[in-house]
Amino acid sequence: MLNISNITKKFKSGLLGRTHTFAVNNVSFSMKAGQTLGLVGMSGSGKSTLGRLALKLIPGDTGKIIFNGIEISDYTMKQMKTLRKEMQILFQNPESSLNPRMTIGESLEEPYRFHDIGDKKYLGEQIEEQLQFVGLGTELLGRRPHQLSGGQLQRVCIARLLLLRPKLLVLDEPTSMLDVSVQAQVIEVLKNAQKKHKISYLFISHDLDVIKACSDEIAVMNKGRIIEQQSAEDLYKQPQEEYTKQLLDTFLNF
Amino acid sequence: MDNNIYLQDVTISFTTKAGTVHAVNHVDLNVNSGEITGMIGETGSGKSVLGMSVLRLLAANSLISGSIIYKNSDLLQLAEKELNQIRGKVISFIPQNPDAAFDPTMKIGKQIIEGFLYHDKKSKAAGISHGIGQLQNYSFHEPQKTFNSYPFQLSGGMRQRALCAMGTVLSPKWIIADEPTKGLDAIIRQQVSQVFLELKKTANSSILLITHDLRLAQKICDTVIVLYAGTVLEQGPAGKLFDEPLHPYTCGLIDAQPHRKLLPLSGMPPSLINLPAGCKFHLRCSCRKDICCLKEPALLEVNGQWVRCWKYA
Numbered sequence: 001m002l003n004i005s006n007i008t009k010k011f012k013s014g015l016l017g018r019t020h021t022f023a024v025n026n027v028s029f030s031m032k033a034g035q036t037l038g039l040v041g042m043s044g045s046g047k048s049t050l051g052r053l054a055l056k057l058i059p060g061d062t063g064k065i066i067f068n069g070i071e072i073s074d075y076t077m078k079q080m081k082t083l084r085k086e087m088q089i090l091f092q093n094p095e096s097s098l099n100p101r102m103t104i105g106e107s108l109e110e111p112y113r114f115h116d117i118g119d120k121k122y123l124g125e126q127i128e129e130q131l132q133f134v135g136l137g138t139e140l141l142g143r144r145p146h147q148l149s150g151g152q153l154q155r156v157c158i159a160r161l162l163l164l165r166p167k168l169l170v171l172d173e174p175t176s177m178l179d180v181s182v183q184a185q186v187i188e189v190l191k192n193a194q195k196k197h198k199i200s201y202l203f204i205s206h207d208l209d210v211i212k213a214c215s216d217e218i219a220v221m222n223k224g225r226i227i228e229q230q231s232a233e234d235l236y237k238q239p240q241e242e243y244t245k246q247l248l249d250t251f252l253n254f
Numbered sequence: 255m256d257n258n259i260y261l262q263d264v265t266i267s268f269t270t271k272a273g274t275v276h277a278v279n280h281v282d283l284n285v286n287s288g289e290i291t292g293m294i295g296e297t298g299s300g301k302s303v304l305g306m307s308v309l310r311l312l313a314a315n316s317l318i319s320g321s322i323i324y325k326n327s328d329l330l331q332l333a334e335k336e337l338n339q340i341r342g343k344v345i346s347f348i349p350q351n352p353d354a355a356f357d358p359t360m361k362i363g364k365q366i367i368e369g370f371l372y373h374d375k376k377s378k379a380a381g382i383s384h385g386i387g388q389l390q391n392y393s394f395h396e397p398q399k400t401f402n403s404y405p406f407q408l409s410g411g412m413r414q415r416a417l418c419a420m421g422t423v424l425s426p427k428w429i430i431a432d433e434p435t436k437g438l439d440a441i442i443r444q445q446v447s448q449v450f451l452e453l454k455k456t457a458n459s460s461i462l463l464i465t466h467d468l469r470l471a472q473k474i475c476d477t478v479i480v481l482y483a484g485t486v487l488e489q490g491p492a493g494k495l496f497d498e499p500l501h502p503y504t505c506g507l508i509d510a511q512p513h514r515k516l517l518p519l520s521g522m523p524p525s526l527i528n529l530p531a532g533c534k535f536h537l538r539c540s541c542r543k544d545i546c547c548l549k550e551p552a553l554l555e556v557n558g559q560w561v562r563c564w565k566y567a
Contacts, residue, residue: 042439043411150297176437179297179466184510184518206439209469209512251440 001200002031002168007053007063009046023049024060025224031168034198038215038232040208040247046224047204051170054202055087056080067168085115085164092173094153098145105141108160115164123163130159133196134189151182158189162197170202175210187214208251212236220244257287257325257427257460259308259345264320266303266312266484273527277303278484279534281320282553287427287460290450292475292492294465294507298523300484301464302350305430308462309341324428342369348421350433350464352413356405363389363401366420373424385423392419393445411442418449422459429453430462435470443467447474468511472496480504483524483534485550490559500561503535533564541565 009024023046031037041047052058056065056072065073072083091097098107108127112118118126128138134155145153154174161169171190175183187210194201205211211218212232219229220241228241239245266278278300285291293301306312308322308329321328324345329337341347346369349355356365366388367381376384382401389397392415405413418434431450435443451474453459465471471478471492478495480488480503488501499505506519521538524530530537536546545564553562 042441043409180468180507181296181510181519183512184516187512187516188518207512208440213512213516247440250444 001033001068002054003064003066004029004054005064007050007065008061009049009053009058010061022224024053027063027224027226029219029226029229031200031202032216033167033200034194035216036194036201036203036214038211038218039202039204039221040206040211040218041221042206042247045221047206047221048172050221051089051172051202051204055089055168055170057089081115085111085117086167087170088161088164088166088168089170089172090154090157090161090174093177094150094157095145097157098153100145103142103144104148104156107145108141108156108163111160112163117164126163127159130162131156133162133193134159135185149182150178151185154178154182154186155189158186158193162193165197166199168200168202170204172204173206174203176205176207183210190214208248220247259285259287259428259462260321260323261285261304262321262323264304264307264318264322266300266307266319267317268313269315269317275526276484276529277526278307279529281484281486283479283486283489285460285462286477288454288458289476290454290461290463290474292463292465292471292478293481294468294471294478295481296507296519296523297466298526299481301481302432303484304481305432305462305464306347308430309345309347310337311347339373342421342426343373343424344426345428345430346421346424346426348417348429348431348434350436352405352410352417355417356413358405360404361401362403362405362408362416366401366416366423369420370423388419388423389416392416392449411438414438414442415446415449418446422453422457425457426459428460428462430464432464433466434463435465435467443470450474468496468508480507483526483529485534486553486560486562487535488559488561489553490561494557494559498559500556500559500566501535501563502539502541502565506538533562 005028007024007027011021011023013019013021027050039047053060056075064071109123112123131138136152136155175186178186193199203211203214215232217229218232218235219226222243228244239248261281261283264278264281268275268277281304295301307318318330322330363385367385370384371381386397386401389400394400408416414434421429434446447470450461454461463475475492478492479486480501482503488504496508499508509515509517510519519538524534524537532547532549533551536542543564551562551564551567553560554566556566
């Protein structure tokens with residue numbers, strides 16, 4: 001459903017942009033419908049940049065992105081609008097993902113209105129259904145973000161995404177700010193949503209326990225490149241690359 | 255005279271518009287010196303509030319009762335001037351969220367040695383060389399450069415390490431660290447945990463580690479305290495507590511970990527404004543009996559662990 005080949009992104013910095021940093025360097029991968037690809041790596045390895053490139057939230061320098069058979073590499077932002085509701089992202093920090101001045105209800109409605117999907121009555125029903133699905137009640141609709149806990153906010157964000165019926169979701173460290181019990185709740189909701197709507201997830205995390213529990217396949221990133229990609233089970237049993245071995249060892253038996 | 259910190263019947267509440275928030279309720283604890291003591295529990299269980307109360311760092315709308323005894327003096331009764339001699343020098347606090355803890359307009363180095371110059375009254379040059387040495391201890395490759403950087407020029411992991419460097423600049427006897435590994439990747443997390451083990455061994459520091467990271471707690475702590483709704487539910491040696499947890503809440507936390515069953519605890523933590531009667535955990539507990547809803551159990555010793563549950567009464 002998503003095919004990415006030879007994508008590269010370099011950032012310029014320093015005086016007159018003379019220093020180049022390859023955040024993502026010649027990366028190719030593909031994703032299957034309804035499955036989860038885990039993306040692990042240290043801070044600064046280019047995971048998040050790759051996630052944003054895959055959704056065309058930032059333009060790549062080179063490379064090809066094919067989403068559901070359509071090549072979108074050269075799509076303008078305007079052209080992307082029609083596809084945008086199918087390709088969404090969930091961020092790490094739910095507190096900064098929601099506008100503090102808007103009520104939860106307003107935040108939930110906004111993307112729906114932007115994409116002009118259905119009338120108000122239908123929207124109301126949909127919001128109720130999705131909130132129930134993520135385990136929240138409609139009494140939250142009139143509240144503002146600061147009145148909710150981190151776990152509740154992250155579930156609001158998930159409900160807001162599900163309203164758009166996305167086919168591809170990039171999950172950028174969705175649970176790293178949450179405590180262990182809330183993390184388990186959020187992962188449960190994400191797994192149920194995937195089963196119900198056949199969504200593909202690109203799950204970015206540096207927590208190797210979380211990645212293992214959530215992914216079908218796992219790609220390991222280091223210095224802007226994917227150095228290894230295997231099924232989740234095999235990666236933990238027989239890591240091929242020395243770097244992966246080190247990473248697993250550091251995390252699991254530090 | 256020992257160096258332990260004794261908390262006796264500590265109760266902390268906050269007065270807010272919505273009502274009084276009972277963040278910590280009648281906590282009696284001996285935190286042993288020479289050890290790393292872990293404090294675990296969900297968000298809102300009172301971990302950070304309890305940690306901050308030791309140095310009286312809480313907001314003005316807080317009300318603390320009880321006593322916190324260190325070396326025969328009650329930290330809650332000391333005058334501000336006397337307490338300032340303890341803050342940072344004898345007991346230091348490493349706050350969570352390094353993004354907010356540093357002054358964004360001041361260079362890292364200056365912030366790190368601020369406490370050092372205040373307490374030790376040394377020359378600025380001595381402070382700078384001490385600060386750079388301190389950064390070196392926390393595996394900064396270019397300590398000189400980092401010393402002269404602003405917080406925004408460092409990555410999240412570097413800021414976290416710089417914060418630890420600042421908290422330990424005077425080699426305090428006690429370090430209270432609030433979530434020092436939150437959001438860090440595996441390698442930096444390992445570095446930070448190494449630093450704590452090192453401090454315990456070489457500087458003979460005692461550490462109170464407030465954390466969500468159960469793997470970290472299991473790995474480096476000697477003793478672990480489980481807090482829920484501002485109450486101690488279980489306390490014991492780390493190895494034993496994680497292998498044979500007694501309280502249903504501790505079992506739930508351990509099972510919620512992704513490498514265990516990834517099973518969320520049912521329900522939500524109780525409102526701290528209207529605390530439930532009886533055992534604070536009874537609303538979410540699968541082993542609930544009638545008495546749990548009526549009367550709060552006492553903290554009882556069971557095989558060297560302490561647990562507050564009617565199952566063991």
